[in-house]
Amino acid sequence: MNTLIQPGTENLQRRKEILDFVESHEEFRDPIPPEFLTREDRVSNNARKAVAMTDLAEAIDGSDFFGEGIYYQNLIMGRDLHGMSLHYAMFFPTIQNQSDDEQLDEWLPLVVSRAIIGTYAQTELGHGTNLQKLETTATYDAATKEFVLNSPKITAAKWWPGGLGKTASHAIVMAQLYTQGKCHGPHPFFVQLRDLNTHMPMKGVRLGDIGPKLGINGSDNGFLLFDQYRIPRKNMFMRFSKVLEDGTYVAPKHSKLGFGAMVFVRSIMIKDQSMQLAAAATIAVRYSSVRRQGEPVPGKGEVQILDYQTQQYRLMPQVARAYAFMFAAYQTRDLYLKLTENLSTGNTELLPEIHIISSGLKSLVSWETAQGIEQCRLGCGGHGYSHASGLPEIYAYAVGGCTYEGENLVMLLQVARALVKVAEAVKQGNAKLAALTEYLGRRGNAKSSFSNINNAVPRELIHDFEHVAREQLFKAYHLLKKHQQSMSAEDAWNRCSVELAKASRLHVKLYLMKVFFQKIEEISDSTLSEPLNHLAQLYALDLISAAGHEFLRNGFYTDVQLDAVRDGIYVLLEKLRPNALALVDSFDLSDRELHSVLGRRDGHVYENMIKWAQQSQLNQQEVLPTFEKYFKPMMLNARAHI
């Protein structure tokens, strides 16, 4: 089955080759599993591996970051980022995109050869989402032909950039550009932070690690403050905006080039999230086949916990989501490629739609991934709470995605802005709708024809969900119009924002459902298509059930139909039970990627739990010093007085 999922046999083959490459290299081995290391040792171990990983990177096709690149990095680094993560993810591409030719000639070789290590410093202690309010300033001094970087307040401290704390020698710094007494808004600057020989911070630069986090503790996310720190004029990125020697500001021509990159980053993020959910689902489904508990029929022995309906109901929707999200990631990458092609010929038609869907997917997928992972973790009972399961780390890593690259609720409201424009155009009869929003201009049937899952066809389920997504959007739209009559546009927007966000979610869910059905239509082999069809149906019914009361509105569904949806879920869970393991095995996740004692492919869970635990730092001594120091005096004293 997994030829479909990791598309192309070649790719599966490559996965195997890359895995073998990584496993055969001593450099990539951890001395003990990272969860037993102190933070310092973890950061150090990651530095070692990151250097080796980039030393040996010729083993992979670096141009295929969506495919080989992420895979290679995940195999080596696990769910820890490392000091050089942003060097590749942000520093490198920004230099490529924002430098003028002269800058490129000077900087690119340094970056490619790793003569310097860079990061990307944008977010500040007091400012994240609203970039326009960043407080770091870069003031041009025409006398010396320098920019003076300064952090006027504590809230201006750069905060969060990966590798900034201890690793990076350089950073791209976003700062408010001031020249000739005028502010021109945030611009990027190329800034040296540390001496190349001693690695000590440059004078005027104060920086450090921001401390422990929920996850990714092998990364030294950092803070950064400038005290009147001077950099040459030429360190402002000059490809678009410019500041001339005399301080004259030259504004950029409007450019949408950066937009494609954002879509690409999101397609990567969605794929990454889907793989985290796939990993959690694999662990939980496998463990639920190993774990036996409860004896429904006395004397017949304990049953696999995956036989319980409640456990299936907990886990199988997560398996379905992992597939849905992965398919959406591939689709988003394809949209990106199409967009890039179009943009190169000046065609911006696809932009608005892709903007909507990539923002919306980022938000919905990261949230449901986090939720799904927690369900998988809780489904493993007590052992899910142990790092032996791998699940606490998977959760901690994945849930960050709800916040970075655009806070989820802010994203949903951006989507809503765009959808409201579509609604407006539809109302005014001048909508020019492309594929993803086309349904908003249509009318469907006033009643659903759904009867039960046995004769449900995708077209029908999609039709029904379109109806509900459309109704919610227009409901929110009319509410907005109503409020606008009695208050400011801003207040009206705020007062509808929960309803607007709900409209965005339904739009994205509809897209996910459509893509899922569409992808499995491409499968000709019926041994594959049947279980995947059931999974897609489960996904669809789960979405419908969760939006149950929207379906009942205006009698679109009857009570009987909604009951049939829930019954359908239970029927599908039974049908999927025999294929549950095969469905997760098809994600083709190696034990190395899963990093979970519970999720081992060979099922030898219990004996390996003990082996794993023996590596605990507390077990390196039979008697801890705490006994002599604290407990023994207490106990002796008590015995003396009894």
Add this chain to the structure above:
Amino acid sequence: MNTLIQPGTENLQRRKEILDFVESHEEFRDPIPPEFLTREDRVSNNARKAVAMTDLAEAIDGSDFFGEGIYYQNLIMGRDLHGMSLHYAMFFPTIQNQSDDEQLDEWLPLVVSRAIIGTYAQTELGHGTNLQKLETTATYDAATKEFVLNSPKITAAKWWPGGLGKTASHAIVMAQLYTQGKCHGPHPFFVQLRDLNTHMPMKGVRLGDIGPKLGINGSDNGFLLFDQYRIPRKNMFMRFSKVLEDGTYVAPKHSKLGFGAMVFVRSIMIKDQSMQLAAAATIAVRYSSVRRQGEPVPGKGEVQILDYQTQQYRLMPQVARAYAFMFAAYQTRDLYLKLTENLSTGNTELLPEIHIISSGLKSLVSWETAQGIEQCRLGCGGHGYSHASGLPEIYAYAVGGCTYEGENLVMLLQVARALVKVAEAVKQGNAKLAALTEYLGRRGNAKSSFSNINNAVPRELIHDFEHVAREQLFKAYHLLKKHQQSMSAEDAWNRCSVELAKASRLHVKLYLMKVFFQKIEEISDSTLSEPLNHLAQLYALDLISAAGHEFLRNGFYTDVQLDAVRDGIYVLLEKLRPNALALVDSFDLSDRELHSVLGRRDGHVYENMIKWAQQSQLNQQEVLPTFEKYFKPMMLNARAHI
């Protein structure tokens, strides 16, 4: 307002006294915040504090564990447990309840004086919920008058007990009792694990730490294996069952004494959970008043993020839940007291009802607490991901409650078993219903009379929720009966279990709603009652909205009524906005308890974020050894070749 919440002015006064006591004692100070410590140092620091805490325990009223006891421990230990947690929570009470007089005389002084440190070893690597299948054996050898403890398989390893890994010298061990060739099921034994002088494990005892976990890493949860380890006959707890010298087994008389203790433990757990949610809500609401982001009206400056409807919608229901759960905890404690009184006169009438509600509350409260904490954490954006917020630790600590003391889904199905019995009795017309299930025997109106929140009264909202909870129970009941006609009772039960669990949840939610309204009726001061009334209404509407399609079923609600519920939520959010800070301040949580830079009472968040971060272990050296070791050679090599 907080005289109501921490009931009685005296109590508030005592909170202050205990806080002052703790803060004035150097022994209770952490050298650096625990989140910066390695696991070994954290365990050691906790050992130090635990000894000091018990040394100085005369400062509190130890008999009031629900009130002063938890509070004192939380102030000192934070959200870490410690090696002696189970000594007090399980070892001590079990010895009190299960020992015969002779045993009590021998063991109690050792426990009280802390001459020994005990834990409670029940759960095994392969067995949690289903105690009957524990694999550890205790086989009586009449020749030597000893029990032989043995772990026949790896899955028999005791796994999870707090303090078992490195701290405990003794444990109460649950093992299958074998005597005269017959198994009598799990029984408790008093077992010495380590030598009292050297603290080395006794011969035949193998034990250690189980490794790092999602949370409570300051505790050495442990594993334990026996290899034919002999203990004297008298080390079997003899109060109820006995094994005579010749090996004759004497069965216990039926006793429900243990039941009251379980209700008490649950009341404590519910209170603890509610306080964790209260802490998270306090942090998030305070930070949302400090944090400014976005400028809806250009030039008017950035607004507090708490002004956004989406943020209010995220946080205020958590504030409401924290109150609801706290009130339920008080109510459960009162039920426990009443139950104890009744049981002392042989009156067991309240037992079934209290069993239902305490199991159900444990499950629902712990799940919604965890969910709510995550919403609070996500509502703090990037900073919520940092341990500076305190929120990752609060989540990790609280979410454990979904699993320990009875896995949540298993609990819900226990509740369902009891509810199905009630439904059966109602159907057969012979139900004898007490207060908590009385509504199941009633019929309400076929249509709700709810119109909008301005004229909604609690009685009406409760009536409506009763209707829906009742309908769901009977729906599940009828489904069960239907399935029972075509399959075994076990399969039928399994096939309805998702619907049954749903019925349990609605029963518990109804209880929470009722208790909330009832508690605020007791308030006479209108400055208090108004905001709390709005909060209770928000709680109720949120519950109704979440069960929206159940309300629409059979036309009980119309679409218009359900819209009015959602509108009501938005109206209440606006009404609550001015009191949001006061409502969380009323939880009376000190900065020491919150342990959060974001949640500081003084609002000085940003400067303290930097101060906090400077304590990071990575910041103790300006240049980490990793630079010289890994990065410098790489960078120098690159420079040499450019």
